[in-house]
Amino acid sequence: MNIATRKRDVKRADAADAVLCVDLDGTLIRTDLLHEALFMLLRMNPLFLFALPVWLLKGKAYLKSQIAKRVMPDVTALPYNENLLAWLKVQRARGRQTVLATASHQRYAEAVARHLKLFDEVEATDDVNLSGQEKASRLCERFGEAKFDYVGNGAADVPVWNVARKAILVGNERAALAYASRAHAVAFKTDEPRLSRLKLWTKAIRIHQWLKNTLLFVPAILASKYFEAATVGQLTIAFLSFSLCASSVYLLNDLTDIDVDRRHKTKHTRPIPSGMISVPDAILFSIVFQLCAFGLSLALPPAFTAVLAAYFFVTCAYSFFLKRLLLIDVLTLAGLFTIRVFAGSAAVGGEVSTWLLAFCMFFFLSLALVKRFVEVSNQLENAGRKETGRGYQAADLETLGQAGLASGFAAVVVLALFIDSPQIAQNYSHPEFIWLVCPLILYLICRIWILARRQEMHDDPVVFLMKDWRSQLMIAAGAIVMLVSQMV
Numbered sequence: 001m002n003i004a005t006r007k008r009d010v011k012r013a014d015a016a017d018a019v020l021c022v023d024l025d026g027t028l029i030r031t032d033l034l035h036e037a038l039f040m041l042l043r044m045n046p047l048f049l050f051a052l053p054v055w056l057l058k059g060k061a062y063l064k065s066q067i068a069k070r071v072m073p074d075v076t077a078l079p080y081n082e083n084l085l086a087w088l089k090v091q092r093a094r095g096r097q098t099v100l101a102t103a104s105h106q107r108y109a110e111a112v113a114r115h116l117k118l119f120d121e122v123e124a125t126d127d128v129n130l131s132g133q134e135k136a137s138r139l140c141e142r143f144g145e146a147k148f149d150y151v152g153n154g155a156a157d158v159p160v161w162n163v164a165r166k167a168i169l170v171g172n173e174r175a176a177l178a179y180a181s182r183a184h185a186v187a188f189k190t191d192e193p194r195l196s197r198l199k200l201w202t203k204a205i206r207i208h209q210w211l212k213n214t215l216l217f218v219p220a221i222l223a224s225k226y227f228e229a230a231t232v233g234q235l236t237i238a239f240l241s242f243s244l245c246a247s248s249v250y251l252l253n254d255l256t257d258i259d260v261d262r263r264h265k266t267k268h269t270r271p272i273p274s275g276m277i278s279v280p281d282a283i284l285f286s287i288v289f290q291l292c293a294f295g296l297s298l299a300l301p302p303a304f305t306a307v308l309a310a311y312f313f314v315t316c317a318y319s320f321f322l323k324r325l326l327l328i329d330v331l332t333l334a335g336l337f338t339i340r341v342f343a344g345s346a347a348v349g350g351e352v353s354t355w356l357l358a359f360c361m362f363f364f365l366s367l368a369l370v371k372r373f374v375e376v377s378n379q380l381e382n383a384g385r386k387e388t389g390r391g392y393q394a395a396d397l398e399t400l401g402q403a404g405l406a407s408g409f410a411a412v413v414v415l416a417l418f419i420d421s422p423q424i425a426q427n428y429s430h431p432e433f434i435w436l437v438c439p440l441i442l443y444l445i446c447r448i449w450i451l452a453r454r455q456e457m458h459d460d461p462v463v464f465l466m467k468d469w470r471s472q473l474m475i476a477a478g479a480i481v482m483l484v485s486q487m488v
Contacts, residue, residue, distance in 0.1 A: 019147065022098065040258075055067075061128055145163045210243040245294075248290040
């Protein structure tokens, strides 16, 4: 159809509204259901990774059908484009016929349509992958060329826009914007993210969590090597390497937990669950960060690279299935904190004291139990275990609290025994001052647990310690005591 003919058809159709066809992925919702369903499938069983290429060889429609048979996203919690939904409600009130036309599988599309109650019909992938030219042909066959308006968001929608009466653009994808400027398409104002792209990514990779990686400096501080230039340089590289690796895993963790996080009272605002950062972009950045992390590790002893690899594989295992195992999850979290101490020692070619390892294991187990206690109390107060994706029930809260306090007190006992050990005289001129650290740690442990039971604490104790000035004061006082105890 040439432009002149199309303009005449549009004028004839102006007297009555044409059928309104709306795309789903990236248009009605700020995400792609196929991408999300893939991660849900792999979280259910990572071995499906080997089945995906086999399914794809039989066609994309077959791949989608096999995934749809096994997993179902929660359509009630999807990040919908609220402005577009409001506009669709107005169109429906005017009596306009609306159609959900999507490349997502029929099962998913029908679930969305039932939830929203805004569509008269659903056209979606069944035996044919309804994308691009296939969608254009289906809609022309169903409603006639230039007899429908189409709301889309990207390059895959261009063939449909070419045969629609009116092209309506949602979002800011480059290919779609180029089409809009060329064909005078209508640009629909959407609910854009309030944060800049830089702030979104800063939030997504959780730079504030890099504070945990200062544990790499602990072995050097305890060995009085923090003034050596070579040691500081090595530990700085190690810190950056570990932080990039951790951010890579944070992105992966958000992808695997995307449906669970949307039902969380605070995590639903994260850039990935909210749809502000796409799944493909998150995967790309996760890979780039991981490559940079291991690239930096090559400047350090091979032992550090080995510890970094161990950390990566354990965190991946945690993200996919260990986090759903009763008690295994908190023991793994405590172990991941302790691995950082090993990494710091490996970066400078030192050894880790058994006293330090014992202290770290008990102390960080207490913090891990705090994290789980708060999470469970928020999500499982009156719910069953299947609704949370965790291995805990509301009845377990008391046990978690008791175990957490006991672990914190055990860490203080280990520290007290360390003060009287023969090893301490090698690095400390005045080890008796270290006794002052014990009440400081007791204060931190008791305060964290009191606030956790009051539900007045963030679900991540590290974030809490960063924001709580009293805790920061105790940490600073402890650092000063350790420094004084080393002075001659």
